[in-house]
Amino acid sequence: NAGVTQTPKFRVLKTGQSMTLLCAQDMNHEYMYWYRQDPGMGLRLIHYSVGEGTTAKGEVPDGYNVSRLKKQNFLLGLESAAPSQTSVYFCASSYFLAVDQYFGAGTRLSVL
Amino acid sequence: LAKTTQPISMDSYEGQEVNITCSHNNIATNDYITWYQQFPSQGPRFIIQGYKTKVTNEVASLFIPADRKSSTLSLPRVSLSDTAVYYCLVGEIYSSASKIIFGSGTRLSIRP
Numbered sequence: 001n002a003g004v005t006q007t008p009k010f011r012v013l014k015t016g017q018s019m020t021l022l023c024a025q026d027m028n029h030e031y032m033y034w035y036r037q038d039p040g041m042g043l044r045l046i047h048y049s050v051g052e053g054t055t056a057k058g059e060v061p062d063g064y065n066v067s068r069l070k071k072q073n074f075l076l077g078l079e080s081a082a083p084s085q086t087s088v089y090f091c092a093s094s095y096f097l098a099v100d101q102y103f104g105a106g107t108r109l110s111v112l
Numbered sequence: 113l114a115k116t117t118q119p120i121s122m123d124s125y126e127g128q129e130v131n132i133t134c135s136h137n138n139i140a141t142n143d144y145i146t147w148y149q150q151f152p153s154q155g156p157r158f159i160i161q162g163y164k165t166k167v168t169n170e171v172a173s174l175f176i177p178a179d180r181k182s183s184t185l186s187l188p189r190v191s192l193s194d195t196a197v198y199y200c201l202v203g204e205i206y207s208s209a210s211k212i213i214f215g216s217g218t219r220l221s222i223r224p
Contacts (some may be wrong), residue, residue, distance in 0.1 A: 042214060044214070045212050047123045067113075090155045096205065097207065097211050098204070099206065100161070103155025103157070105154060
């Protein structure tokens with residue numbers, strides 16, 4: 001039982017490049033979330049999903065897209081990376097909406 | 113959205129009880145109070161959640177006064193491993209993840 005797994009753990013991009021972050025959970029949770037955390041700050045919700053095939057915007061959705069084609073996976077895409085998107089990205093999942101979220105170890109992204 | 117205010121940092125010693133207070137003056141009727149713990153280079157970990165009065169689990173207690181405008185996370189007999197950032201969240205659960213707001217947290221340092 002791995003919990004929430006994020007890949008990759010580290011990535012460096014050049015401005016304008018695209019990439020996809022993958023989140024996988026093995027707890028059969030309905031709800032999944034993507035957050036970003038900037039240095040010395042709390043987490044901010046980017047997008048979330050209330051079930052397979054659904055997505056919704058969080059607090060800071062601009063510049064990101066998400067997809068939930070399978071219940072266990074939640075993908076975060078950056079179509080054209082910008083330096084302002086340099087951050088640590090965390091994925092989380094939960095059984096009930098916004099309750100007792102389980103977090104992954106994070107992806108550290110640098111955009112040069 | 114209910115904004116939370118926590119001390120930026122706190123120091124204590126091993127074996128002491130630590131109380132971290134969070135202010136949330138404009139908490140709404142449907143809002144719950146949730147606390148997370150985050151170690152460096154890790155995702156947050158759920159500690160405890162409550163609506164009113166007192167909630168206790170195996171790691172912490174949460175005290176919420178009748179007016180619910182503040183809450184106190186109590187960690188009994190802390191150890192060095194309790195050194196972490198603690199986040200207080202206030203918001204609706206079960207209904208809308210978009211209202212999840214992590215503040216800047218309280219950086220707790222435990223000394224021998």
